[in-house]
Amino acid sequence: MLGVATLVLATSHASNVTLNKPVTLNGSFFTSGGTYYPGYTSPAATVTDGLFVPAGTVWYGGTIWWTEGDSPGATVEIDLLGTFTIESLVVQADDNDAYLLEYYDPQDGLWKTAWDVPNADFVNGVNVFGMQTRPNPQDETEQYILPAPIIASALRFSGKVPPQSDGAFSVSEIQAYGYELIAGDVDIKPGSDVNPLNVKAKGVLPVAVLGSDMVRTERA
Numbered sequence: 001m002l003g004v005a006t007l008v009l010a011t012s013h014a015s016n017v018t019l020n021k022p023v024t025l026n027g028s029f030f031t032s033g034g035t036y037y038p039g040y041t042s043p044a045a046t047v048t049d050g051l052f053v054p055a056g057t058v059w060y061g062g063t064i065w066w067t068e069g070d071s072p073g074a075t076v077e078i079d080l081l082g083t084f085t086i087e088s089l090v091v092q093a094d095d096n097d098a099y100l101l102e103y104y105d106p107q108d109g110l111w112k113t114a115w116d117v118p119n120a121d122f123v124n125g126v127n128v129f130g131m132q133t134r135p136n137p138q139d140e141t142e143q144y145i146l147p148a149p150i151i152a153s154a155l156r157f158s159g160k161v162p163p164q165s166d167g168a169f170s171v172s173e174i175q176a177y178g179y180e181l182i183a184g185d186v187d188i189k190p191g192s193d194v195n196p197l198n199v200k201a202k203g204v205l206p207v208a209v210l211g212s213d214m215v216r217t218e219r220a
């Protein structure tokens, strides 16, 4: 357990930290519409524009879409432009696929699972189609609450291979709710000129949290 992990440094209220953040498409996405559905294209930035498409919108209409056959292992990556603690998630994607939403943990430089986004092929026993929001296709404001908050500087989204999907993937919105961490405001071992931190050391470090108008300080 890290000494610093017991601290919460946060802005005053949880907000959607993906909003208008840069999106990178890794793989052969049909950004031209290809030969399948020419004209049905969208900028990558639509994944973080804060907007949902109407539920049931056809999977290649106004979305970022790709297929496992043409682009195996493709990912949609969001740079959060900072480090955030994230508490909850919302995704709108094609109904009949399961997806994986991972986060980049800047503490150890590893990608980790944030959410196994479930297939939404059927909702309350009814076969629905096209773009559907998770966790609740009938309420876009409902958020998937993480078992424990995560610390992330980027997010990565991918489709799961058949039979967890039909291999034709689409995403129109990825949202993550939380707070920005302001690491520069932590003074480890107050009174010393350096900030010694051995993340493998056991025990408790004395830490001063320097509050300001922008920072709420808490003790966990």
Ligand SMILES: [Ca+2]
Pocket (backbone or CB within 6 Å): 046, 047, 048, 049, 050, 051, 052, 053, 172, 173, 174
């Ligand atoms: Ca959107």
Ligand SMILES: [Ca+2]
Pocket (backbone or CB within 6 Å): 095, 096, 120, 121, 122, 127, 128, 129, 130
């Ligand atoms: Ca369906």
Ligand SMILES: [Ca+2]
Pocket (backbone or CB within 6 Å): 059, 094, 095, 096, 097, 165, 166, 167, 168, 169, 170
């Ligand atoms: Ca699909």
